[in-house]
Amino acid sequence: MNKKTSYQLMQGNEAVAEGALAAGVSFFAGYPITPSTEIAEVLADRLPATGGKFIQMEDEIGSIAAIIGASIGGCKSLTATSGPGFSLMQENLGFACLAEIPLVIVNVMRTGPSTGLATSPSQGDVMQARWGTHGDHPIIALTPSSVEEAFHYTIKAVNFAEKYRNPVILLMDEVIGHMRARVNLPPRSMVEQINRVHPNMPHEWYLPYERSATGVAPMASFGDGYRYHITGLIHDAKGFPTSNPNEARDNIRGLFAKIERGFSEICLVDYEYMEDAEHAIVAYGSMVLSARSAIEQLRESGIKVGLIKLGTLWPFPRFALERFLPQLKTILVPELNMGQIYREVLRVTSGKAIIEKLNRVNGTIIAPQEIVKTVKGMVR
Amino acid sequence: MISNSQLVNKYFRHNKKFPHIWCPGCGIGIILGNMLRSIDALAIDKNDIAFVSGIGCTGRAPVYVDFNTLHTTHGRALPFATGLKLARPELNVIVATGDGDATAIGGNHLIHACRRNIDITTIIFNNYIYGMTGGQYSPTTPHGDKASTCKLGNIERPFNISALVEAAGATFVGRTTSYHTLQMQNIIKKAILHKGFSVVEVITHCPTTYGRINHKGSAVEMLKWQKEIAIDKSRAEKMSPKELEGRIITGVLIEKDLPEFCEQYDSIIEQAQSQAGKPK
Numbered sequence: 001m002n003k004k005t006s007y008q009l010m011q012g013n014e015a016v017a018e019g020a021l022a023a024g025v026s027f028f029a030g031y032p033i034t035p036s037t038e039i040a041e042v043l044a045d046r047l048p049a050t051g052g053k054f055i056q057m058e059d060e061i062g063s064i065a066a067i068i069g070a071s072i073g074g075c076k077s078l079t080a081t082s083g084p085g086f087s088l089m090q091e092n093l094g095f096a097c098l099a100e101i102p103l104v105i106v107n108v109m110r111t112g113p114s115t116g117l118a119t120s121p122s123q124g125d126v127m128q129a130r131w132g133t134h135g136d137h138p139i140i141a142l143t144p145s146s147v148e149e150a151f152h153y154t155i156k157a158v159n160f161a162e163k164y165r166n167p168v169i170l171l172m173d174e175v176i177g178h179m180r181a182r183v184n185l186p187p188r189s190m191v192e193q194i195n196r197v198h199p200n201m202p203h204e205w206y207l208p209y210e211r212s213a214t215g216v217a218p219m220a221s222f223g224d225g226y227r228y229h230i231t232g233l234i235h236d237a238k239g240f241p242t243s244n245p246n247e248a249r250d251n252i253r254g255l256f257a258k259i260e261r262g263f264s265e266i267c268l269v270d271y272e273y274m275e276d277a278e279h280a281i282v283a284y285g286s287m288v289l290s291a292r293s294a295i296e297q298l299r300e301s302g303i304k305v306g307l308i309k310l311g312t313l314w315p316f317p318r319f320a321l322e323r324f325l326p327q328l329k330t331i332l333v334p335e336l337n338m339g340q341i342y343r344e345v346l347r348v349t350s351g352k353a354i355i356e357k358l359n360r361v362n363g364t365i366i367a368p369q370e371i372v373k374t375v376k377g378m379v380r
Numbered sequence: 381m382i383s384n385s386q387l388v389n390k391y392f393r394h395n396k397k398f399p400h401i402w403c404p405g406c407g408i409g410i411i412l413g414n415m416l417r418s419i420d421a422l423a424i425d426k427n428d429i430a431f432v433s434g435i436g437c438t439g440r441a442p443v444y445v446d447f448n449t450l451h452t453t454h455g456r457a458l459p460f461a462t463g464l465k466l467a468r469p470e471l472n473v474i475v476a477t478g479d480g481d482a483t484a485i486g487g488n489h490l491i492h493a494c495r496r497n498i499d500i501t502t503i504i505f506n507n508y509i510y511g512m513t514g515g516q517y518s519p520t521t522p523h524g525d526k527a528s529t530c531k532l533g534n535i536e537r538p539f540n541i542s543a544l545v546e547a548a549g550a551t552f553v554g555r556t557t558s559y560h561t562l563q564m565q566n567i568i569k570k571a572i573l574h575k576g577f578s579v580v581e582v583i584t585h586c587p588t589t590y591g592r593i594n595h596k597g598s599a600v601e602m603l604k605w606q607k608e609i610a611i612d613k614s615r616a617e618k619m620s621p622k623e624l625e626g627r628i629i630t631g632v633l634i635e636k637d638l639p640e641f642c643e644q645y646d647s648i649i650e651q652a653q654s655q656a657g658k659p660k
C-alpha cells in the first residue's frame with residue numbers, strides 16, 4: 001500500500017485521519033462529538049503504531065490546550081471537533097495565534113447555534129473560524145469539497161501550520177465528513193511534508209520571536225536546550241510580556257504580515273468552466289457538488305456559467321473574484337448558512353456585478369435543481 | 381545549601397526586566413524561591429525543566445526563571461502541561477497554579493489530571509483569594525470571610541484542596557505553608573521525584589487583598605498565623621477532631637505507587653507496533 005497509488009473506499013473523516021498521518025501528525029487530543037468522532041477513533045487506533053500519541057481529554061478546552069503543549073514539545077498536533085467543541089476552543093485558539101503555535105483544528109460543521117441539529121450538515125461556522133477568538137488576529141481556514149480533497153487539504157493544513165507557525169482550521173461540512181467515496185491516495189513518498197524551522201544558532205543568541213526574512217521566527221521545542229518563555233500576553237522578541245506600544249504594535253502586526261506574505265500560496269482556488277463564463281457560482285464544501293451538477297444542466301441549456309471553487313476561506317481569496325469581474329454579469333453564492341461568504345463576495349466585488357445568495361439552515365442541503373432555478377431567474 | 385545570591389544568579393533570567401509584579405510581602409516569591417531550592421538540591425538540569433502556569437499573580441512566576449517556561453490561559457495550565465509531557469516525557473513538568481486557577485476555572489482539568497496519574501508536579505499557591513483581579517472570593521475563601529464580592533461574608537463553603545485531589549486520585553499529595561520553608565522544600569523534592577501526578581498545596585498569604593479586607597495584619601503577621609494553624613500530620617494523627625478544628629494538617633498526606641500515564645502509553649505503543657509488525 002505504501003509503494004504505489006492505491007484506490008480505496010473511504011469516508012471524509014477517515015480521509016482526514018489518513019491525511020494527518022501522511023502529514024506527519026504525531027499527536028492528537030480530542031473529545032468525542034458528532035459528526036467528527038471518526039477522526040478521533042481512527043487516530044486512536046493508528047497513532048500508537050507510528051510512535052505517535054492519542055489522548056481523550058476531559059473537554060475541548062483541554063483538547064486544544066493539550067495539542068498546544070504537544071506542539072511546543074515538537075509534535076505536529078491536531079484535534080477534531082464540531083460546533084459546540086469549536087466554541088469551547090476559542091480562547092486557547094487565540095493563545096495559539098498570539099504565541100504562534102503550529103496546530104490544526106478540524107471542525108466538521110453541524111447545524112447550530114448551540115446543540116442545533118447534531119447530525120445535519122451546515123456551513124455555519126465560517127465567520128466563527130475567522131473571528132471566534134477575541135482580538136485582532138490572522139487565521140488560515142481551508143475547506144475541502146470531496147473525500148480525496150479532505151486528505152490533501154489536511155496535509156496542506158498541517159504544512160501551512162508548520163510553515164507559518166499559525167493555527168489552521170480545516171472546515172468541513174457534515175456531508176463531506178460522512179460521505180464515502182472511492183479515493184486515489186498518493187504513496188507516502190509522494191506526500192510533501194513541511195516541518196517548522198528550528199533554530200540553529202547558539203542557545204544564548206536565540207530570540208524566540210525575532211522574525212527571520214520569511215516573517216516567521218524559528219521555533220525551538222521545549223527540551224532542546226533553548227530555554228525561553230511562551231506567553232499569551234503581548235510580548236517582545238524575547239518572548240517577555242511588554243506593554244510598550246511600539247512592541248505591542250510589532251507583535252500584532254507581525255502576525256498579520258507573515259500571513260499576508262504567504263497569501264498567494266495559502267489561497268487554494270479552482271476554476272471550472274470559467275474561461276467564457278458570464279455567470280459564476282462561488283461555492284465551497286458540499287455546495288461544490290450541487291454547483292457542479294447545476295452547471296452541467298445550465299450549460300446544456302446554453303447558459304455560460306462557471307464555478308469558482310474556494311478551497312481557502314481565510315484569508316479570503318479576493319483575487320479569485322476580482323479577476324473575473326470584467327466578464328461576469330451575475331454571481332450566485334449558495335451556502336448552508338445565512339450568507340457568511342456571500343458577505344465577503346459582496347465586499348470584494350463592491351457593486352461590480354449582481355450578487356445573489358441562496359441559503360439553507362434547516363439541516364438539509366441545497367439541491368442542484370434549486371441552483372439551476374435560481375441562476376435561470378438571475379440570468380433572465 | 382545554595383546561598384540566596386547563588387540562587388538568584390543561577391536560576392533567575394539575566395535578560396528579563398525586573399522588578400517582578402508582586403506586592404511587597406506577597407507569599408508567592410517565598411514559594412518560588414523554595415521551589416528553586418528544591419530543584420537545586422535535586423541537581424536537575426535547567427534544560428530538563430518545563431515550568432508551566434495559568435493566569436493570576438501565581439501565573440506570573442515562570443517568566444522570571446531560567447527554564448522552559450509556559451504561561452498559559454486561566455485554569456488551563458494542566459492540559460497544556462499534559463500535552464507537553466506526552467510529547468516530551470523526559471522533561472520534569474512543574475505547574476504553578478493559584479487556588480482560583482486550579483480549583484475554579486481549572487477544577488475539571490485538575491481532577492482529571494489526578495485521575496490520569498500523569499507524571500506532573502503541581503504546586504497550588506492557595507492564598508484563599510483571586511489576588512490578581514483585586515480580591516474576589518475563590519473556591520477556598522473560608523466561610524464567613526470577606527472579599528470584594530462578598531463584603532458581608534462568604535456564604536459558600538470552601539474546598540479542602542488536598543482532600544479534593546486525594547479523592548480525585550492524585551498519587552502524591554503534600555501540604556505546607558509559606559512559613560514552613562524547609563518542609564516545603566522537602567515536600568516539593570518528593571513531589572518532583574514521585575512518578576505520577578503529585579500535588580503540593582501551599583497555604584500562603586496575599587496581604588494586599590485577602591489580608592487587608594479580613595484584617596489579618598501585615599505579611600509577617602500572616603506568616604505567624606500560618607505557623608499557628610499548621611499542624612504536622614504525625615502530630616495531628618494523635619489529636620481529636622475537636623482539637624484539630626481550625627488547624628491545617630501539613631506534611632506528605634498521600635504517597636502511592638500506581639501506574640503512570642506516559643509509561644502506560646509507551647506500552648500501548650509497543651503493543652501496537654508489535655501487532656503491526658505481525659503478518660496478518
Ligand SMILES: Cc1ncc(C[n+]2csc(CCOP(=O)(O)OP(=O)(O)O)c2C)c(N)n1
Nearest residue numbers: 436437438454478479480481509510511512
Ligand atoms: C477566562 C478568564 N476569566 C477571567 C480572567 C480574570 N482573572 C485573571 S486572574 C484571576 C484570578 C486568579 O486567582 P488565583 O488563581 O487564585 O491566582 P492569584 O492571583 O490569587 O495568585 C481571574 C479571575 C481571565 N484572565 N481569564
Ligand code: SF4
Nearest residue numbers: 402403406437511586
Ligand atoms: S495581590 Fe496578593 S497575591 Fe497578588 S502579588 Fe499582591 S500580595 Fe501577592
Ligand SMILES: [Mg+2]
Nearest residue numbers: 478479509511
Ligand atoms: Mg489565589
